[in-house]
Amino acid sequence: xxxxxxxxSPSVNDVYTxxxxxxxxxxxxxxxxxxTGxQGPTGATGSQGPTGATGSQGQTGAQAYISDSAPSSGIxxxxxxxxxDSGDFSIYYxxxxxxxxxxxGxTGxTGxTGAQGSGGxTGxTGxTGxQGAQGNQGSTGSGGxTGxTGxTGxTGxTGxQGATGSGGxTGxQGAxGxTGxTGxTGxTGxTGxTGAQGxxxxxxxxxxxxxxxxxxxxFFNTTSSxxxxxxxxxxxxxxxxxxxxTGGSTSTSGGYKYHTFxxxxxxTFQSGGQVDALIVAxxxxxxxxxPSPNRFHGGGGGAGGAIVLSGTTVNAQAYTxxxxxxxxxxxxGSNTSALGQTATGGGxxxxxxxxxxxxxxxxxxxxxxTGSGGxxxxxxxxPGGVGSTGGAYACGGGxxxxxxxxxxxxxxxxxxxxxGYQWVNGNYYAxxxxxCTSGYGSPGSGRNGGxxxxxxxxxxxxxxxxxxxxxxxxxxxxxxxGSGVVIVRYAV
Numbered sequence: 001x002x003x004x005x006x007x008x009s010p011s012v013n014d015v016y017t018x019x020x021x022x023x024x025x026x027x028x029x030x031x032x033x034x035x036t037g038x039q040g041p042t043g044a045t046g047s048q049g050p051t052g053a054t055g056s057q058g059q060t061g062a063q064a065y066i067s068d069s070a071p072s073s074g075i076x077x078x079x080x081x082x083x084x085d086s087g088d089f090s091i092y093y094x095x096x097x098x099x100x101x102x103x104x105g106x107t108g109x110t111g112x113t114g115a116q117g118s119g120g121x122t123g124x125t126g127x128t129g130x131q132g133a134q135g136n137q138g139s140t141g142s143g144g145x146t147g148x149t150g151x152t153g154x155t156g157x158t159g160x161q162g163a164t165g166s167g168g169x170t171g172x173q174g175a176x177g178x179t180g181x182t183g184x185t186g187x188t189g190x191t192g193x194t195g196a197q198g199x200x201x202x203x204x205x206x207x208x209x210x211x212x213x214x215x216x217x218x219f220f221n222t223t224s225s226x227x228x229x230x231x232x233x234x235x236x237x238x239x240x241x242x243x244x245x246t247g248g249s250t251s252t253s254g255g256y257k258y259h260t261f262x263x264x265x266x267x268t269f270q271s272g273g274q275v276d277a278l279i280v281a282x283x284x285x286x287x288x289x290x291p292s293p294n295r296f297h298g299g300g301g302g303a304g305g306a307i308v309l310s311g312t313t314v315n316a317q318a319y320t321x322x323x324x325x326x327x328x329x330x331x332x333g334s335n336t337s338a339l340g341q342t343a344t345g346g347g348x349x350x351x352x353x354x355x356x357x358x359x360x361x362x363x364x365x366x367x368x369x370t371g372s373g374g375x376x377x378x379x380x381x382x383p384g385g386v387g388s389t390g391g392a393y394a395c396g397g398g399x400x401x402x403x404x405x406x407x408x409x410x411x412x413x414x415x416x417x418x419x420g421y422q423w424v425n426g427n428y429y430a431x432x433x434x435x436c437t438s439g440y441g442s443p444g445s446g447r448n449g450g451x452x453x454x455x456x457x458x459x460x461x462x463x464x465x466x467x468x469x470x471x472x473x474x475x476x477x478x479x480x481x482g483s484g485v486v487i488v489r490y491a492v
Contacts, residue, residue, distance in 0.1 A: 329477020
């Protein structure tokens with residue numbers, strides 16, 4: 001392929017000629033102006049139109065949070081929080097002395113107590129008369145000077161309502177203002193003189209390149225959707241070509257083309273560019289238990305590690321895609337590799353036979369009786385849940401991409417798996433498996449692809465989501481983890 005030695009720091013309207021082709025720098029890219037013909041003089045630049053007035057800056061809106069627990073750091077007055085478990089909305093209130101999350105629509109905080117009025121002087125004790133009818137509320141008298149303390153008199157009627165307390169703190173910041181109108185377009189400058197006619201070049205469209213091209217010819221490949229130019233010795237991809245690739249199961253949605261791999265294969269880019277990708281490893285298998293005599297039960301398997309790429313650059317080449325399988329009981333899930341990245345398989349859940357602690361992985365496996373959850377790989381998953389410490393020996397669930405595995409809530413019920421991760425296509429991936437328990441309680445729930453804990457059986461994680469397998473109360477193993485997946489998308 002012939003090399004083009006374009007100037008590294010061009011100025012606007014600079015011209016560069018290589019292989020008989022002339023290019024002009026427009027401030028952003030080099031654009032071809034002619035194939036071999038002489039460069040015509042540049043027309044005079046039109047006068048700059050006046051710039052439209054900038055719209056006023058809108059006020060900064062409140063910060064919004066989405067999680068299954070209330071945020072505790074970096075929050076300010078008026079911030080909003082949506083509880084992903086209950087679906088409730090709350091607003092953060094801070095008056096300088098105390099702070100709290102207030103559910104939207106609930107009663108606001110109580111204002112400060114009004115100041116106490118001054119007391120009147122104590123009169124002498126009279127004889128007790130008959131109970132008279134209650135009179136109308138009199139107006140509050142002005143405060144007199146304090147007299148000497150007299151004997152305790154009878155209980156008086158309820159005093160008048162105190163004055164209303166001072167107003168609360170300022171409400172949450174309003175929404176950002178709208179963008180100001182676009183300024184008027186400047187007038188078009190005069191057209192420059194026409195340059196000399198260059199040699200004519202052809203533009204071909206088809207599935208195969210022309211057999212006898214001339215220097216400067218352009219070809220659009222209908223198979224790869226790539227524009228190419230003939231330099232005189234080789235075809236080169238032009239800069240305005242879109243990303244184009246083959247491999248996996250393809251679909252188009254919302255202006256993007258998706259390549260989904262549920263098994264290992266090859267993703268070939270005919271033209272490079274920027275892509276987004278989700279890389280999920282296989283989930284770990286659930287742990288098994290020993291129902292008699294001690295009722296030690298298995299923890300849920302950890303979800304496969306999940307890597308999310310946004311705007312990563314790929315080249316025009318073939319990439320090998322390796323899909324990791326889910327781990328059986330007592331085994332971690334297998335790794336998934338794509339685009340130079342490797343997601344780690346999920347850790348298996350703890351069990352009575354292979355160890356009570358969950359194993360580390362992309363997400364850690366949940367623990368069996370008294371054990372600790374396995375650790376998750378940073379950026380790929382979370383730790384597994386902790387096992388119970390007595391009683392029927394319930395066990396914690398495995399970690400997930402979206403959340404930490406739940407601890408066994410008590411000695412009779414298994415812990416839930418960690419929440420899965422929802423990617424741009426709306427599906428959930430990498431959910432942890434639920435822990436098991438004895439027949440005296442309820443097994444834990446798998447989360448978004450993870451298998452539920454199950455008594456006297458096994459429950460696998462969902463295939464092609466990286467979900468962890470559910471824990472079991474029977475030997476020797478729990479459910480198998482779900483296999484991994486790779487999804488690559490780019491704009492079309």
